[in-house]
Amino acid sequence: MNTLTEWNHIRAETVAQKLAGRAVQALLDEARLSPKPGLVDARGSGAHDDMDLPMLEASAESLRPFFAAMALAGWARTPDTALRRQIGAIGREGEKTMLETTGGVNTHRGAIWALGLLVTASAMHEGSAEIPAITGAASRLARLEDTACPAVFSKGRYVTHRYRVPGARGEAQRGFPHVTRLALPQLAKSREQGMSEEAARVDALLAIMTSLADTCVLARGGLTALDAMHAGARSVLECGGIGSAAGKKAFGLLENAMLSAGVSPGGAADLLAAALFLDSIATGLSHKEESIWNA
Numbered sequence: 001m002n003t004l005t006e007w008n009h010i011r012a013e014t015v016a017q018k019l020a021g022r023a024v025q026a027l028l029d030e031a032r033l034s035p036k037p038g039l040v041d042a043r044g045s046g047a048h049d050d051m052d053l054p055m056l057e058a059s060a061e062s063l064r065p066f067f068a069a070m071a072l073a074g075w076a077r078t079p080d081t082a083l084r085r086q087i088g089a090i091g092r093e094g095e096k097t098m099l100e101t102t103g104g105v106n107t108h109r110g111a112i113w114a115l116g117l118l119v120t121a122s123a124m125h126e127g128s129a130e131i132p133a134i135t136g137a138a139s140r141l142a143r144l145e146d147t148a149c150p151a152v153f154s155k156g157r158y159v160t161h162r163y164r165v166p167g168a169r170g171e172a173q174r175g176f177p178h179v180t181r182l183a184l185p186q187l188a189k190s191r192e193q194g195m196s197e198e199a200a201r202v203d204a205l206l207a208i209m210t211s212l213a214d215t216c217v218l219a220r221g222g223l224t225a226l227d228a229m230h231a232g233a234r235s236v237l238e239c240g241g242i243g244s245a246a247g248k249k250a251f252g253l254l255e256n257a258m259l260s261a262g263v264s265p266g267g268a269a270d271l272l273a274a275a276l277f278l279d280s281i282a283t284g285l286s287h288k289e290e291s292i293w294n295a
């Protein structure tokens, strides 16, 4: 190995570890954030009887090496079928480890997909790109076919066909519109209004929930539950968000509706984690880190 190649290798390894650290942190921040309607949070298990916070934390931590491997695979590459297959294989290994860690509970399948693509896309730009370049590269990667991916039944696949909605695949292929057009602008707005960081993050989750066709909600509660989630989340934000007294009251109604329908927006939770990951990169860049390498 000549010195330049060796230097580039050290840089790639370091940035990959940092990107993986930010992805895991985003998952931990999402899991611990409270209150979240229907989801597992620091208060309890929401609409789940097989998941709790320690399980989500262990699952997030178990994924660190897989995010790092995806980032290394993507380092200074452009999206092509070979890279798509490579990260698909790493993603499936990550899913296996997640299931071993949780005793068979699907805690983060959608998050491995969304954050895996975003971590890979960030590494393609060597950790120094702005959000639109990252989501653009992630979307190009998601549109490529992974010919090695086994065509097995998934709840998401069934639900997207039945209700003709984009699902996790479509969201990524479109460049994560619920993250870039709803979650991140709401996060910025609530922060500007002087809300606490926790309240701003809950508001960002609610912004996603105003519009996402979450296949977890559709699978358990159909269109009635999805419509109730959209309307309830909109109502909290129209009242001033979770940081306002009226918003808290509206949040209580939304939470009761979700718990009595037995639904949980797992897809929205994953997209909040994706937004927190991108926010951590944008915050780093605005602090004049030329790249995550200097962070």
Ligand SMILES: CC(C)(COP(=O)(O)OP(=O)(O)OC[C@H]1O[C@@H](n2cnc3c(N)ncnc32)[C@H](O[C@H]2O[C@H](COP(=O)(O)OP(=O)(O)OP(=O)(O)O)[C@@H](O)[C@H]2O)[C@@H]1O)[C@@H](O)C(=O)NCCC(=O)NCCS
Residues within 6 Å of the ligand: 048, 087, 088, 089, 090, 091, 092, 106, 107, 108, 109, 110, 111, 112, 113, 114, 116, 117, 146, 149, 154, 155, 156, 157, 166, 167, 168, 169, 171, 212, 213, 214, 215, 216, 219, 220, 264, 265, 266, 267, 268, 270, 271
């Ligand atoms: C492309 C894949 C994401 C597979 O997607 P598909 O839709 O075919 O399959 P699912 O197995 O259903 O996984 C999709 C998960 O994505 C999340 N999600 C849902 N709606 C959306 C949306 N509109 N936009 C974005 N993301 C969305 C969601 O994940 C979260 O919920 C999970 C828990 O859900 P569930 O299992 O339904 O849990 P319960 O409700 O508790 O189940 P029951 O008790 O009712 O049975 C949890 O995982 C959260 O993360 C959906 O579950 C992709 O996975 C894939 O192709 N993988 C192959 C390997 C690969 O290429 N990897 C990529 C490397 S980057």
Ligand SMILES: Nc1ncnc2[nH]cnc12
Residues within 6 Å of the ligand: 030, 031, 038, 039, 040, 041, 048, 051, 056, 107, 108, 111, 264, 266, 269, 270
């Ligand atoms: N907080 C959460 N609760 C339930 N399912 C999830 N999937 C990802 N995050 C989750």
